[in-house]
Amino acid sequence: MDGFEVLEKIKSTPKTANISVIMISALDDIQNVIKGIEMGADDFLPKPFNPILLNARLKAAVRKRRLVNIETNYYKDFDKDTDFAKLELFSGTLDNEMSNNLDTTFVVVYIRFSLFNFISQTLGPDLAREYIQHQGVRVAKTCKDPEITIGRLADDVIAISGTAKNLAYLVENIETLDKLYSPLNQTITLEKETFKGNLGIGISMTKGREKKPKSLIANAAFASQTALDNDIGIAFYDPELHQSNLNKFHLEPKLKEAIRNRELCLYYQPIVNTITSEIETFEALIRWIQPDGSFITPFKFIPLAEETGLIFDIDSFVIDETCNQISKWITKYGPDKEFSVGVNISAKHWVNPSLIKEVDSALRKYNIPSKYLKLEMTESAMVDDANAVKKIVSILKSMGIKIALDDFGTGYSSLGYLIEFPVDILKVDKVFVDDLHTENKRQKLMSHILSIANSLGMKSIVEGVEHVQQVEILKQFSCDQIQGYYFYKPMPPVEIEKIFN
Template sequence: MAHEEPQRPPARPFGGRDGAACSLPLLLAAPAGTLAGILVLTLLCLAVFAFFMIRDLLRARAAILRERELRRSAEEELRAYVDLLPIGVVTIDASGRMALANRRAPALLGLSLEKMMALDWTRPALSIIDGDGDGLEDDELPWNRALSCGRKITGIVLGVEREDSGEWAWISVSAQPRSDVAGAVAEVICTLEDVTQQKTTEAELTLHHLRDSLTSLPNRALFMERLSRAILRSDRRKFFSAVLFLDLDRFKVVNDSLSHEAGDKLLVQVANRLRGCLRPEDTVARLGGDEFAVLFEDILSVNDGINVADRIAQGFVQPFTLNGQEVFTTCSMGIAISTGSDTIPAELLRDAEVAMYRAKAKGEGSIEIFDPSMNAQALARFHMDADLRRALERNEFVLHYQPVVGLRTGRIEGFEALVRWRHPERGMVPPLEFIPLAEETGLIVPLGKWVLEEACRQAGEWRRKFPTGQPRLMNVNISARQFQHRDLIHTVLGALHAADLEPGSLKLEITESIMMRDPEASLEAMKVFRSMDIHLVVDDFGTGYSSLGYLKRFPVDTLKIDKSFVEGIGRDPESSAIVAAVISLARSLGMRVTAEGIETQEQMQHLQRLHCDQGQGYHFSRPLPPEAAEALLAQDPRWPGSSFSQ
């Protein structure tokens, strides 16, 4: 039997299933061919792993490149699509810089793309107003509102002055905010739609409701609406708002002398000139007639309001041209300033109007700031105005008559008719309290007509009762409004005819300031009166600014020396010299002279030595009611000290 060798256990593979890894000594003890195979196998595994890794990386890069290309293509397609839109599209980031703008946007805004990209849109240096024409704060702009609140803002209409053409465009703006991954607003996408045509159509539809049809200025309703909003904004802005109330001086002269059509043309030119004196954000409105109002905001003090008023006054220095004729006019202005958001708009406008009337009372072209004490005066004026309008209906006016005495004879040569108001509660109201108000309100025209008719009636009655060889003349004062009124001649003729009085028995007294407002028109009117044998007197001579060149052309019968000069005669060298010069001038022009305000014997005698023709004053008689004046006529007095007795 052969000797059998003991069987060896089968060799276990490297890293066998039983988990016992070959030890390093065993690996090193392995044959060289086996070791090389293992290394080759390892490198092969690594190469396969690297291949698949590189493949995946290349695929990922290719996917990224494809995605970028797709995104670039999509963005280009989107931009091309956005560029084709008929509306403007822009994006503005949180810092106020514009990141994107389509082709339509620059054309809408009238800006170059470079200028749009360079602007800080949180504070754009552009002329922008809201849909009503008011100025806007930067934080009220729709894109700034969307950036600050994080909500969509839609359909905000803005007016933008296009930089390239200077024209105004109306644009509807919507703003949609976009957030970043952290939830913060990163940018806002704005759409811009041109609504100029729609806005123009709306303006035309609302023109009759919110605009003055003659001047196209805002009317009272629109002005009050803007004033209300301005007052509400005043607290937030920490500034004041002010109202300037403006009334043209002597506007009625233009209407009466040149026609109402010329008056309308003047109002249009005034409106244009006012626009040129103000900022774009200010509001100027025509309230009616020749009254305008200006609203200006963001003022710090009353001095800012005065500066605006001065600028307007300077704008009226140059003449207006009406039908080829130059016309000069001024305006009276009143200013009232809001005290805060609790100011009532209607009261602020009323206060400005009250201040304007105070300015007008001071003189043409004046400016007055409202003071609360004016309210009581305005209320009294309101009541006076109402009473004055009823006074004619109730026959509350009466005439008193002051004798005009011949200084050579000492006898009555005529009377001056002076109107008095017999108020049912206040008694006799002095003329200085109601005549200026009647002149201002236009009531002087019907009142003056009544005075003319009553004075002529009384003169006719006395002429029939006391016939004399020399007719006694009746002097009647003509106010500025009466003299400028186109019906004055017919009124005078009607009064003479009704009283059966000869025209030569009437003297019309006109102040030199009235005549010199429009010398040429005054000259024509006075020629008509003289052709009718009606006498003309220049009243208060020496207090105005008559040109001697015009004076010698005026068909005047008598110069009446103002009582302020007569008062100082004999003791004031200047007054005495003026009186002597007036008398000498009148004689050289073939005119008579009447001195008013004679109160002493010495004054009368001094005037006699200067050969003054007539005089009136308390030295002879106060103004008398009709019965007393008639009794005086019946006595046919001769005042002692007159030259006839010397």
């Protein structure tokens, strides 16, 4: 075989692949030199060769190979851009220290620079690399203690680990932590572009005896994300918040499946005439009954649905199912039976024109008059995008849908909203009802609220009524309707039909 074949064999065999190779050949044209170098030769000498020159080239090739090996081994453990420890070395060092110091408290400070990915995607990876190098220098200046380990755990993450004693100046309180946050939050100018902020610092601590370095790092990462999400810069790990997020993480796929399998259902709470106590209307309330018969409270899954966008699917289901139930009751009791059903609509849904189509579609699907349906909104819906909500409310009212303002008094409580928005019904929240029968101030406030509703031509519903004394007071204040456990709890349709006649 010729020299090129020999070179190929050497470089393709694991045991010999790292041997330095100098090719000596009479073929000294540039194409052959390039070919040899590209195939892995360290150098190329033409025949006849000078032994002294060959010896020098040989030594240089070996030295170069050693340096390459040293560099290769070094960057297995250390990041090329910052020279900080990579995740495996960072975690391993922390693991070793924790194992040898069981009663010592260890700390991980996790810094996520969310600007890194933005810079990389918009201005290119080279500029993002320069940005993280600048921030790395700032971190190194703050953490000069040789007992402290600094690591680059991800493209946009630099972390610090050490004992609580060594990091006391960083983690004793928020004021001392500012020694780290303030320098990192200062502007950086790269190619005439200025960058500032968008970083989250998370801190977690535990005893060495826990021997869980990866959990310590993960907890600090969670706290860092909390700091970013809440725009607070710095956050200490909160196990309760973490557990809550884990619960949501596990609950979300179950909720998706429940919506898909129609495990959600509606209960209806009767609302009565204040004077006669006769049922006049209902509120549809979502319930999640699992296959084993257990309930998952709306206080758990509705906030999750709001966060994940599943609330749109839930709202659509409630609108459709409510109209279905209304249709059944019209068939059962006849068209002369007077009643209506209120449906709570998410604040996010009130700014979406699809709400109009969904309501219109459900009314047509079940062939029911619009007078039977009420839609309820909270004050927060008005704040998100007042103009968009106004347009949607106006269109719904033109269709004959009644609009109720739910939980009045618990949100922004601006009386201006009552004037600006064409609301038909004012629902007074339970907070104004609690202790109504024992506190004179609450009675005066309730009287004024109901007077405002009456003067603006709105029907009033007071929620959360649980005592006969509260009922008597509301009668005196000319409240129109009452909703609460004193009269009825939310019930499935079959139970409603036992009392609704």
